[in-house]
Amino acid sequence: MTRTHGASIAAVVLALLFAGGAVTIASAEREEAPVFPVSGSADAGFARDMAVHHQQAVEMSFIVRDRTDDEEARRLAYDIANTQANQRGMMLGWLDLWGLPKVESGTEPMTWMGMGGHGDSGPLDGALMPGMATKTELDRLRKADGREAEILYLQLMTDHHEGGVHMARGCVEKCSVEIERNLAQGIVDAQVSEIALMADLLKARGAEPRT
Template identity: 80%
Template sequence: MSGDEDDLTSPAPTPARRPNRTQWAAVTAVALALLFAGGAVTVASAEREEAPRTPSTTSADAGFARDMSVHHQQAVEMSFIVRDRTQDEEVRRLAYDIANTQANQRGMMLGWLDLWELPKVQSGVEPMTWMGMGGSGDTGPLDGALMPGMATNAQLDELRKASGREAEILYLKLMTEHHRGGVHMAQGCVQKCSVDIERDLAQGMVDAQESEILLMANMLKKRGAA
């Protein structure tokens, strides 16, 4: 039998199954973390050339990566909550964008901590100490709100119980405050972090979240809320 005949009788290849959206998001997060991790220990600006090649556990770079990872995780949580509490496509689309973006960024920052062989949690050190702030102070976190802008446990419970327009307005208000706190922290990294790619990521957070704050103000106005 000729080679052509073999080709004609051989079974057709099984089509590859297309990955779903969740798989793509996971692959993207890992790929971005690996891509940026290779350049994460370089220092590009001349004024920071004496900074250590690998950040220390008390550095602004490590502190920002730890604290913003926690901050981002709550934004992802709130976005998943409101997704299930409203059918409004505009709010659900914003929630998806925030959850997807911040989950990917969180993966990158945790990947850097692994690359630097630094702990993801630093016991005995309050959040935002790297910014020269005392975190929540000696009184401890206010009902679970570890950092400025973060929602309290009571506010999260309220969001879980709300539905429809009430849930939309509460989410937009909570996320606006969350973004304001995140912008403040990201600006701190832009000023204090030594790793160039991390400073670039922080500036990107500032730009994106300030834009979303304006968007959410318009969305609140459309819903008759201040």
């Protein structure tokens, strides 16, 4: 069985477990949820926002894959793209299961966390949420080659992971669907580990994280 097939099977199993399981509550901060979350819930907000967040990580990973021949950097990019594409599919599938739109018009990203996105100023050069790369940064990555592309990717993805960890921790605290909280905790654990790995990769290239 390949790693990709294993991830796909895992996604199906998780979806079946959710479909057959009851919603459970594990935090005093979470209110008892209905059978399916409503559109304005933390569960729906996290699924929508993290799906968008993950999509950019997949995009950046595919960009750097084509801009360097370094096997270490390409392997990391593949792992991130594969993992986050599968997780994104799960979250969009949950929204379908709950009968909720994948985009909620008029609601800023991360409102469910009490943050309200970027406020009246709007997205900063296309960066919809904290940690996301701007259009200018993505253009730089597309034009970079070799070691320069690797360093920029590692720096951008470190920022991206830090934003993703912050959001996932918000779901662990606020989401009501147990399997979604479990996914969020898994994101925290995996991305904290990858942040440390990327710091080592940057150091090996004579660079360091931007923050």
